[in-house]
Amino acid sequence: MRTRTLAASVAAAGALALAPGFALARLLHRAGFDPAADRLPAPFSVRITAIAPGRVTLRRGTEGLPGAHLEPGHYLLEAARGLARLGPVRETNGVVAIRDFEPLSGDIRPGDFARLDPFAFPGDPREAHGIAFEEVAIPAPLGEFPAWYIPGSRDTGAVMVHAKGANRRETLRLLPLLVEAGFPALAITYRNDDGCPPSPHGRYSYGRDEYEELEAAARWALDRGARRLLLVGYSMGGAIALSFIERSDLAHRAAAFILDAPMLDFASCVAHGARQRRIPLRYLAVSNRIAARRYGFRWDDFDHRRTALDLQAPVLLFHGDADPVIPVELSDALAAARPDIVRYVRTPGAGHIRSWNVDPEGYADAVRDFLRTLD
Template sequence: MSSEAVSAPEPTVAPPPPRRRRRGRVLLIALLAVVVVLGLGTGGVGWYFSGVATEVSHEWEYPLTVLDVGDGTVTLPRDEATVRPGTWALAWKGGRALLGPVVKQDERSVVRNVAEVPQGTLTKGLAVHLDHWVYAGDPRRALGLEFRDVTYPTQVGAMPAWFLPGTTNRTTWVIAVHGRNADRAETFRAMPAVHRLGLPMLSIAYRNDVGAPRSPDHRNHLGDTEWRDVASAVAYARSQGATGVVLYGWSMGGAMVMTALRHSDDPGFVRGVVLDSPVMDWNATLDKQGAARNLPGFVTAAAKRILQWRTGIDLEDYDQRRYAPDLKTPTLLFTTDADATVDNAPSLAFAERAPRGMVTHVRAQGDHTEAWNVDPAAYERALHAFVTGLKP
């Protein structure tokens, strides 16, 4: 009898139970959904905060309420600013008061002298803000200084400026550049000292300021396009007989001044630079502001990437520390140890990396751009010594 080889049937692998397959798909879909939601959420928050950084806004907030008004005094809620010594003003809608020293304080309130109420009526219950610009209006009304309204040509149109003539035959002009979303009133605090030095002064508006031409997108570019208005102001000063300039920038104005200097075809025309609480690295300052808003680092990083895409700015180009070793222009640098707006570390590093003797660094105890407020006399002494030491 013949026999045939019989092959054993191949073992079969049972498919996973349907429930397990469904559970795997559900987990995968859920994971993808979380990734998408996190990505969209991060991108959305990043887009929002990049918009905050580039927003053009000239609105004032009034976070304090006047608790009482006495005979030559005002009582305010106590905080780090209201107890700070120095020269300040209270501002409210339609009014302003110049403040004197603290005369009394407790855990909740502080009483300060009122030196003058040049506008409006100071009353209990007013919503106010503590104004470190101190003055308002124009140079004549605010300080009794003669000036002319002028315009200087820029890429986006005729730009307004205040021109204060000098009191000597010196032909080096001071060009004053205010900070982000500020206005020319920020430069008032320097005007009396510059006037006593005898130098002409040009306090400029730039694109997107109130009363100034707008940029095509009406966005703040953190100085990346605005610096060109500083360069235009320098060209205007030269056309009007200036034989040199001192560039004087507050906050973002400092970033603009340094960028204009780096791009200048004739850097020797800039006799000196004064920087007051300058932005010397946008990356560091945006990180600081993100942390102050309790943003996770990856959200701030996303916001910075989106900001660069929206505006075309290269944030790395605004790390002035990179250029410090090549600095050839004498620089006076004011920083404040309690600056809650700008990261001071890049300014300190800039001063250290610059050639010896090229940067004069003055530290004060106030908040952002408040070095003058906390000690006007010391500030003006430093400014006077610096400017008089410059080449004519």
């Protein structure tokens, strides 16, 4: 009887010790691997309290993270009945913020709830910038994937890869600069995007598998006259670009990179998130093993730091020092290790993929200077 009681006590203690690991593994799956979580619409996190010519007053709404109305930079303000351009904070007392404001469409009124869209421009290249484009379908192993294509005069084609849970609109901040410089541009989609073929296992794989869609897009661009490739990657899109370099037979065609807050190592991002949530990092030693076993991956598959360090083509690298998703230290380390190829723009006060939003003029200047080196 005593032996059975002791064994039961040990088993219960073991289960109790593992409980945080299982809970964190489930949280990791929902936040990091499940595309369905990214398809939920962003909450209307701010409330419009007053509108005056060229100005809008915002305060915290009833949903979403506090302080969204104080986010620095330029955004698209999306309300239920209209859209507007939202500029920097001009005045604030920490409770309300007065910001630059330019109505675009619809009827936005005081009392409406709204959200800040970091992609900053609505619709597609034509609606956002008056840029003519073609809607094309890229054939890939899992099926056809839609893309925007804008022809250009250069023989280097730009292929643009958005972040996890985002869409092609993310590229609209950079796209006019590529078109201005004459680069053919292809803004692609990939597995698990809304309306696209899903991955067989239904989860993100941080470039390990998604590189196939980039490879298919690269082949499509090369078949239409491009001789070299400029790969543009946002967050997980950067991981996809690096996985392409690791795995694709077309990797030698990559002549340059523009990477914005690239996801160089997913395990570091998980630890970064745990620190912000005040979760003891010792729990990750258990939860990361449980997640890898339960969801069938290796953490090494999501570590692209070695590939980034071994690049032989020029890189323009952006990262905000207030990034809550991907630790800026990953980009710091890459820039410090490879100053021979990396031009690094470390943006003060910018959150995740917000370097353009915080400083669009500085962003544009850096991109133009970099593109001139590719002549």
